[in-house]
Amino acid sequence: MLMGRTLLITGGSGFLGAALVELARTQGWDVVATYHTHMPQTAGVRWEALDLRDRAATRALIERYAPDVVIHTAYRQEEPDMTAITAHGAGAVAQGAYAAQSRLIHLSSDVVFDGERSGSYTETDAPCPVTAYGAAKAAAERLVADAHPAALIVRTSLIYGGPEHPGRHERFVLDVIDGRAEAVFFTDELRCPIAVGDLAAALLELAEQDRSGILHVAGPDVVSRYEFARLIAGAFGRDPARVRGGPSPAAPRRPRNCALDSRVAQGMLTTRIRGVRDVLG
Ligand SMILES: NC(=O)c1ccc[n+]([C@@H]2O[C@H](COP(=O)([O-])OP(=O)(O)OC[C@H]3O[C@@H](n4cnc5c(N)ncnc54)[C@H](OP(=O)(O)O)[C@@H]3O)[C@@H](O)[C@H]2O)c1
Structure with missing residues (x-):
């Protein structure tokens, strides 16, 4: 247990933030979490309103708590x-964390x-x-690394929760399948989706290490948005054949193959990052 160790989570009202808040509490962290437009009712958490556009207030909040760790x-x-x-809000978080001598993990x-x-x-890769x-x-x-050279910058990919904790990717696919929205899911856009619980567990493990710099933490399966949508459909009891696939348009330009190599993280972590085909398939 982490008696008396304080973790400040910005975006605690968001999808990943909420998973972090829940898991951090069970691990014994004293949790301070921020919201912007709606305050969750999670008990045992100190909730603070935050608007990242107010950089002075952002820095002041972090300096006031001087938490052991900030996850932004x-x-x-x-x-x-x-x-x-x-961008600039993240820079202010990093300035506050540096001044407070807090470990910083930036998403x-x-x-x-x-x-x-x-x-x-x-x-x-640049x-x-x-x-x-x-x-x-x-x-x-860049702003985070400049303001807090010891920060850990974690790059991740599409974050999903599956039937138990559906996120916005699942909600969108279900909206399309159930006729509330229209979309073609791209067969040539590749990503490495990661389950929100796996990512939260990995981040809390990293919170207790001192690695800095950049780290890729994403799922091991590289899937197209089309395959991802079909996996979601099946996991939610819908017919995957109802997902329409096709190539992405030439314009506006979109990043196609954003597959992340996460082997460094996999070698460091005891948390097992599962492939999306295992989780949803
Ligand atoms: N979701 C993905 O698939 C994905 C993929 C790659 C990387 N990421 C990264 O993962 C991180 C978390 O993503 P997420 O999907 O969990 O986010 P999310 O659910 O969209 O939550 C965003 C959070 O930011 C807060 N927020 C918005 N505007 C703010 C402001 N002006 N000041 C302070 N807080 C503000 C929101 O507060 P309220 O809800 O209270 O307004 C909410 O807590 C992000 O850094 C994102 O870049 C996500």
Whole structure:
């Protein structure tokens, strides 16, 4: 048990953040978690409102708690204010964590890459984003590393929860299959989905290590968005044949093969990161 050790989770009201909050409590962390628009009712957690656009308040919150560890999951994937929240907000978190001498784990994404390669990206590959969101996450990585050189930057891939904890990827596939939305799932966009519980467990294991720099933590199975949608359909009792697949359009440009090579993390962690075919198949 981690008596008296404090973990501050930004984005505790989000999908990954909520899984982290739950698991960290069971592991004995004193948990402080932030929300932006809605405060969860999880007991035994100190909830703090946070708006990452207010950089001074962001730094002050972290310095006030001076937690042993900060895990920064909060972000925004679209406008308005995506760069202010996702990039500069991450920089403010890193400044606060550095001033408070807190260990920092920052969540990043596979879309910092352009997706043009055949094979998987390793930690030494340079970011080369092709979307505004990818650029914001790549900028966040730079700002975090500059402000807190000992930070650990964890790049991950599509996060899902399966039938017990469906996330937005599952909800979207079900909306399409059940006729509430329309979509073609791309056969040429490759990702390494990771179960939210596996990622939370890996992050909490990393919280107690002192590794810094970049680490890829994603699932071992490389699947297309089409295969991922079919796996979700089957796991939720729908007919996978109802998922329509096709190639991604030439424009606007999208990162196609963002497969992450996570062998370094797999070698360091006792947490087993399961493949999506094992979890949902
Ligand atoms: N989901 C994926 O498939 C995926 C893939 C690759 C990487 N990632 C990375 O994993 C991390 C977590 O993703 P997620 O899907 O768990 O996120 P999420 O469910 O969308 O949650 C986002 C969190 O950010 C908070 N937030 C939004 N705007 C904010 C602001 N202005 N100030 C402070 N907090 C704000 C939200 O608070 P409220 O809900 O209270 O408004 C929420 O807690 C992100 O860093 C993301 O880049 C995710």
